[in-house]
Amino acid sequence: MRNIYFFLFLGIGIQISSAQKTLTTNEINTFKSAVAELDRNTKTIVSDFVQYKHLSFLSNDVETHGKLAFKVPGLVKWEYTSPYNYSVIFKDDKLFIDDEGDKSKIDIGSNKMFKGLNSLITNSVKGNMFDDNAFDISYFKVDDYYLIKFIPKDENMLQFIAKFELKFDIKTSDVTEVKMIEPSEDYTKIVFKNKTRNTTLDEAVFNN
Amino acid sequence: MKRFLIINLCSLFLFTSCAIPTVKGLSEYDTKATAFSNPYFANTKTDYVYKAKIKAYNNDFGGILIIKKIKEKNHRIVFTTNFGNKIFDFELINNEMKTHFIMKELDRKIIINTLKRDFQTLTQEHNTINKAFTNNDGNIIYQSKTQKRFNHYLINQQSQQLTRIINSTHSKEKIIISFSNVKNTIAEHIKIEHKTAPIQIDLTYLNHKE
Numbered sequence: 001m002r003n004i005y006f007f008l009f010l011g012i013g014i015q016i017s018s019a020q021k022t023l024t025t026n027e028i029n030t031f032k033s034a035v036a037e038l039d040r041n042t043k044t045i046v047s048d049f050v051q052y053k054h055l056s057f058l059s060n061d062v063e064t065h066g067k068l069a070f071k072v073p074g075l076v077k078w079e080y081t082s083p084y085n086y087s088v089i090f091k092d093d094k095l096f097i098d099d100e101g102d103k104s105k106i107d108i109g110s111n112k113m114f115k116g117l118n119s120l121i122t123n124s125v126k127g128n129m130f131d132d133n134a135f136d137i138s139y140f141k142v143d144d145y146y147l148i149k150f151i152p153k154d155e156n157m158l159q160f161i162a163k164f165e166l167k168f169d170i171k172t173s174d175v176t177e178v179k180m181i182e183p184s185e186d187y188t189k190i191v192f193k194n195k196t197r198n199t200t201l202d203e204a205v206f207n208n
Numbered sequence: 209m210k211r212f213l214i215i216n217l218c219s220l221f222l223f224t225s226c227a228i229p230t231v232k233g234l235s236e237y238d239t240k241a242t243a244f245s246n247p248y249f250a251n252t253k254t255d256y257v258y259k260a261k262i263k264a265y266n267n268d269f270g271g272i273l274i275i276k277k278i279k280e281k282n283h284r285i286v287f288t289t290n291f292g293n294k295i296f297d298f299e300l301i302n303n304e305m306k307t308h309f310i311m312k313e314l315d316r317k318i319i320i321n322t323l324k325r326d327f328q329t330l331t332q333e334h335n336t337i338n339k340a341f342t343n344n345d346g347n348i349i350y351q352s353k354t355q356k357r358f359n360h361y362l363i364n365q366q367s368q369q370l371t372r373i374i375n376s377t378h379s380k381e382k383i384i385i386s387f388s389n390v391k392n393t394i395a396e397h398i399k400i401e402h403k404t405a406p407i408q409i410d411l412t413y414l415n416h417k418e
Contacts, residue, residue: 053292057276057284058255062414064290078291083414084259086270086290099261099270159312160293180292184308188292 020147023139031139031146032130034173038197039128045070047125047195051080055186070125075206078121089206090118096208103208116157127168127175135164144170158183229381230349230360230374234341237348242337244350244361246370247393249331252277258398258411260287265406271295273411275331283331300327322407326400329359329375329383347371357382380404389413 023031046069053062066080079087089096095106095118108115123129130137135150150164160182167177174195181187249256256275262268274286281302287295297308305324314320335352342348346365351358354375362372369390375383381403389396400409 051292053272053288055274055284055286057278058274059253060255062255062257062272062274080290084412088290097270099268102261102268104268182294182309184297186294 019142021141023141023146027141028139031168031173035127035130035168038173039126042126042197043072044199044201045125045195045197046199046201048193050191050193052189052191053186054189056184061189068125069201069205070122071201071203071206074118074122075203076118076122076125077206087208089208090121091206098208105208124164124166124175124178127166127173129164129166141170145176146170228351228358228376228378230358230376231339231341231351234343234349237340237342239337239340239348239350241340241350244335244337244352246331246333246335246361246373248370248387248395248398249275249277249283250333251393252279254394256394257414259414261410263406263408269295272414275327277331277333281333283327285327285331296323298323298327300324300331303328303332322402322405325375326383326409328354329373330385330398330400332359335359335361 046067048067049065051064051066053064055062064080064084065082066078068079069075069077074090076090077087078089079085085098085100087098090108093107093109095108097104097106108118120129129135129150130148134154135152137151138149140147140149146168148166148168150166152158152161152164161180162183162185163181165177165179165181166175167179168174169176174197175192176195177189177191179187179189254277258273258275260269260271260273262271271287271289274284274288276284278284278299281300283300285296285298285300287297289295294309294311296310296314298310299306299308305320305327307320310320335350337350338353338358339351340348341351343362348363348365350361350363352361356377358376360372360374360376361370362374363369364371367390369387371387373383373385374381375385384399384401384403386399386401387395387397388399394413396413398409398411400407400411402408
């Protein structure tokens with residue numbers, strides 16, 4: 001009898017460990033072309049999001065809600081609406097911040113860190129950040145989604161982020177979740193909800 | 209003559225050293241209490257999560273300040289941007305500070321020491337009362353000695369709540385922390401002002417799950 005349980009547990013163990021499957025080169029190429037095609041055909045993106053900040057010592061993750069808007073070539077508005085109002089607009093090499101009515105502007109043309117942040121945000125929203133020069137990338141299939149892991153090569157970035165993990169819907173090739181894992185293993189997870197592409201988006205959305 | 213001068217100088221030094229500006233001219237209050245407990249960051253079950261606005265030397269920063277009491281005499285203090293990136297991650301253990309992380313740009317002794325003093329003053333729970341005073345409004349001020357300075361805990365007479373901590377040297381007030389909108393031992397608004405440097409931190413409590 002005990003042996004049956006042993007084999008049963010062994011079976012479950014094997015199933016769990018096989019839940020994450022590495023993609024083959026062919027699967028990777030097909031997936032990357034699907035993401036690139038989706039990106040090529042995208043003029044706008046609007047989405048709600050929930051951000052979870054996980055710190056090992058907290059009882060609960062810090063949860064913030066908001067919405068984002070993207071318009072080609074590189075207009076991004078990232079807006080927190082709950083539990084406070086805070087928005088950032090990336091526009092013309094500038095960062096426009098509205099912190100509960102306190103407005104400020106940062107010239108990102110001269111700021112390497114913000115420039116990097118801008119391209120990371122834009123690319124992760126679009127899902128298209130398969131830059132082998134910037135990251136060591138590995139591709140997996142888990143249940144009904146693809147899990148792509150990006151390990152930064154840049155020493156400065158490694159100071160903040162040990163790894164990015166992006167989840168993609170297998171059917172739509174659209175990114176559904178971004179997780180930024182710090183060297184301490186604390187992380188920030190952003191889950192996109194109600195994401196739509198190519199809806200009409202007025203330029204005025206990107207005015208602060 | 210020389211001896212007279214020395215005595216005078218010494219008494220002048222003694223006189224000024226006793227005149228801590230926070231309690232100068234106030235009458236001493238005869239209290240039986242020997243210790244004062246700061247209630248605001250004292251619950252190990254609560255995640256203290258605040259929206260933070262920092263103004264320092266004409267720079268503005270926004271973010272989230274997270275404080276957690278891990279156990280007695282041990283607090284973790286993390287400041288992140290709104291996007292969640294850590295700016296610093298400190299741990300106060302028995303009044304010593306361990307830096308788990310700090311952004312390269314802020315990794316300077318003077319900044320770390322300033323932050324250490326602010327967070328020590330803000331979170332230190334158990335404080336031995338050195339003297340007590342009453343001010344003109346009838347509020348009680350408990351004076352507690354720290355290593356090189358004094359912390360003054362101002363208790364509002366009506367609400368019996370801690371409304372202010374004033375950190376002073378013998379001659380100057382250095383940091384004033386004001387607490388308002390107190391609900392269930394959570395101060396929903398906290399202002400940290402530096403009197404000798406252009407630094408101000410405003411904290412607003414976020415309704416985080418407990």
